[in-house]
Amino acid sequence: MRLIFAGTPEAAVPSLEALAASGHEVVRVVTRPPALVGRKRVLTVSPIEAAAEALGLPVLRAARLGAAETAELTALQADLAVIVAYGVLVAEPLLSAPRLGWINLHFSLLPRWRGAAPVQRTIIAGDRTTGVDVFRLEAGLDTGPVLASEPVAIGALETAGNLLARLAATGARVLVDVVDGLAEGTAVATPQQGEPTLAPKLVLADGRLDWAEPAEAVFARIRGCTPEPGAWTTVGDRRLKVLEAAPARETAPLASGAVALDGGRVLAGCGGDGAIELVRVQPEGRAAMPADAWLRGAGPDVVLG
Template sequence: MNAVFMGTPEFAAQSLKLVIGSHNVQCVYTQPDRPAGRGRKITASAVKQLAQASGIKVPQPVNLKNEATTLQSLNPDIIVVVAYGLLLPQEILNIPRFGCINVHGSLLPRWRGAAPIQRAIEAGDEKSGVCIMQMEVGLDTGPVFANHTVSLGQSITAGELHDELASVGAKALIEVLDNIERGQANAEPQSETGVTYATKLARSEARIDWRTNAVDIGRKIRAFNPWPICSTSYRGKDLRILRSNINKLDHSAQPGEVIHVSSEGITVACGGDAVSLTDLQKPGGKILTAKEFLNGHDVTVGDIFS
């Protein structure tokens, strides 16, 4: 099939790689180059880098208001959208013979929206997955061609789940594309019950409130790794927390108070139970294990994280 691909981050690049290998990709739309990394250097998206390496034209419009004519001239059989970052207007959805399909990182209708991977972990979901969906104007409301479920362990981070779903989703996408081409694809409407929305992440959410129970804090630490990464204050300076373990124990300490220190972790009292901080990072520094952090910091029982 002749396909137009729209996507931006690494999650989308894995799908693009497989589509390039199995269909004729006419062009690839991606977000404009933006600052990235510590040096804030203007950087091309993962999708753009892959497309250019494959010799494919890469338009990067700020929006799609003026793209309908260009897309009509290409006359694609299908448009594939994966984590693109822009909503497609109806006039574009109507252009391809087989419409537009999307790879979405949740088990729809749960977690429609911008941050399904992170919100699933933050909420303590036992499973997540990917859906291949026929696109509509509504936000992630279209009928679903296929879904694939993955179990969520008690230690998985958003980064780890992202990588797993990117791989699963790319393979599922190719299966659906092949079925569409053979006339064997069937999309089922989403259920009207169980709808939830995964709002976009904000840096302000990443501050740890030690008055919260340990389970919720632990989930948030995993959900916000690798971005925006949970943080707290220790001795007047910011400290980022990337991994932790939950300690089910009774204590009389105030929230944020250190109640145990060892090379295995720095245990901090929460509103309920405690968390043991195992991977920490000072601003601009490298990620340290608890043992490495303690080699340079004299953390003692009774210290306060705030």
């Protein structure tokens, strides 16, 4: 089949590469325009554009799909359009332009965690299982019937970044199977079942740690906000990023927000007499460092806010 592929971040790259290696023809890759990246704000093409160029595929940069973009994509007479984390709304008449419409690879088991940040939200919520769904794109937010689904267990120590990489690889395989099934006329879509939950994009404030919460919830938020938007707390009026943490067991009671050195471990107190271990941190305006090195410089009476 003739395919249009729309995507932007690194998580979409395995899907593009898998489709390019399949028996189908990717006639256009649609992605968001270059963005300013990193502390030096370097204008950088999206990971999907870089991958498309490496594969020799033509690219359309589009921050929105207006009349001009709709006309260009419609003229391609594609059989199917595939979207993976593109970040731009697809509306009519473009939604109906490909012969078989649009399908979307989503990194959760719908209808749980509809929206932009399903991987982060599922970890923060303490879910033990997530997965990938391929569904037919509709005008509603991730509401279309599901063509294929595969559950994935969430590791107890897994961050959002680690989990997303695993889901991207799994999803690429499932996506190609669905595209093959649509080409053969064997794919069947099933309406979503269950109570929907929403996964809006995380903002910086979502990464702030509340030390009055139980240790399990604090650790889940750290994992869910790593690497983006980043977990953080405060020491006085200065921000402290928590880059890496670990569960802490067999610890003496520690007040919420209190910090103590215990046998080489840097422990931070949480609600219910629990604690987590701080492994690697980054004080405001400084480089990342081991937590014990930070604590030696910060002094023995540190309180996390």
